[in-house]
Amino acid sequence: MPGPNRRTLLAAAAGALAAPAAMAQQGWPARPIRLINPWTPGGPADAIARPLSQKLTEALGQPVVMENRPGANGTIGMTAVARSAPDGYTLFFSHVGPVAISPNFSPNMQYDVLRDFAPITQLVSGAIVLVVRPDVPAGSVAELIALARARPGEISYGSVGPASTTHLAGEMLAMMGGVQMLHVPYQGSAPVVTDLLGGRLHFAFINLAGVLPQIEAGSVRALAVSTARRMSRVPDLPTVAETLPGFEVNSWYGMMAPAGTPAAIIDRVHRESVAALRAPELAAQLRNQGLDIEGSSPEEYGRKIRDDLRRWGELARATGIRVG
Template sequence: MKRTTRAALAAAALVLAAAPALAQNYPNRPIRLIVPFPAAGATDLFARTLGQKMSEKLGGTLVVDNKPGAGGAIGSDLAAKAPPDGYTLLLATTSTHAIGPAITPKLPYDTVRDFAPIAHVGDAPSIMLVPVNSPAKTVREWIDHAKKNPGKLNYASSGNGTIVQLTAELFKAQAGVFVTHIPYRGTALAVPDLISGKVDVLFDSLPTGMPHVRDGRLRALGVTSLKRSPLAPELPAIADTLPGFESTTWFGFYGPKGLSPDIVARVNKAANEALADPEVKDKLARLGIEPANAGTPEQFAKMVAVDAAKWKKIVVDRKITND
């Protein structure tokens, strides 16, 4: 019995001693970075931009692997079930780890139990767009206009259960207005109706919305980040009118649960260093993404928990589904 116990303790010690050694040699083969959305989309382009610089910092290669479907759930599930050896990472978003669990309770993964948080790497705010012939030139004026016309105004979204819809519902809840939802299959299809005045408001991304504003086809009233965005400094924050209002799409790295803390630290450090690179910052700005201060994995996990609770409340209170 004593010999068995000593052997077990010795084996455990060897495993513990081997973990730092494995981390020191990491990476010694390509790292699979799962992007749970289609190629050429914002998340994919972000992954490729950041991944290239992180490869330099890590001394290895991050290979983007697009696994779209089910609102990001297919790729996220693959990452959750991968071996926790550091050679499969996930670029998650608000959709996969904050909104997804609220909209789809029967996800094949648990966003807390099945993942190791690594780093918060970016945020993409949206802008509040209205037709140029709208009587409102400010957020306050639009709220007043909506209150004077309850049920007569509408808003467009990129579909049921999307962050575009949830952003509008968060706005409605905080502003105390009643506005009808008109879902589209993507904001690109909604923009012509917004320009023509068939739709009264749309919360769209900066890269797709601002060109219409600068060409005089639409009017932007505010940005959805808590403060003015450096990507569109001329726009006030909606939070200036509705204190605390915030809706951004965040991006973050995860690994499967059980990932070595040493590997987590290595990837986190590489992400921080890559985000500080001026070339990366410039490329991300063109995508409408503000580089995040990656911080610690613990800070990232706390941020996601707060964000998930906020969206769950909106989903429940406003009875939102993805049907």
């Protein structure tokens, strides 16, 4: 009686290797899951990640424990996830900063975004809004650019720090508008708003939720949002891209996992995350913060990451900006 041929033996070996993984997926989750948040407790990211982790806890039947790992513009937390086992018990609350910006502006990164991570979903889009102080004679993006062209290097804008979205939005505006502007970095958005109100800055790009009270009070004048499409919270406010086609600075948040995490787990986290976003109370909370819900597929989110890596890479090469 002939023995098993080589193909049969290989198939048996493959089946033996796949069996433990399949069993692990069927029993997942069997213990608490870590959700790594690369930002400080109490910040804007927490306001999204914390209620999301609670919804996932309810849906998955195991605690989804948020762990803040801040530092180095989010790259410390992302590095920790890259080095974690791809077993579904470590997830990453991702953000455009460490995912697409830092790899282009910071040397010696400890991870490769496309090699070391599996995209799950883009949760939300977040706009930063271009605001000017009331006495600045510009009622639109085009008028602000014309003002900067007439006064090269004199029109100043504040940011929350070098290579932040608020800084790079100003650099992109200057580059695409063909003008020179003065960048003034700060540590956080509060002093930016203070100096804008005090007349020491001409304009700034600021997180929409963080400057909405001043816009509504008339303390600052909003000209445009930075996202590719208008935001539901301020639907009458145009985008910068309506004046400068191709302009986009989207301060998005999403979910990722270490590369190699089983597809069945990725799909489950995707489904439950999207369901959580659609829950009326969380959806309303996010929109009140100036965020638009996305809930994209893993494939769509992967394309968004690649597009943003390319866009920020082009800006890095054009400006020569490096941080760290």
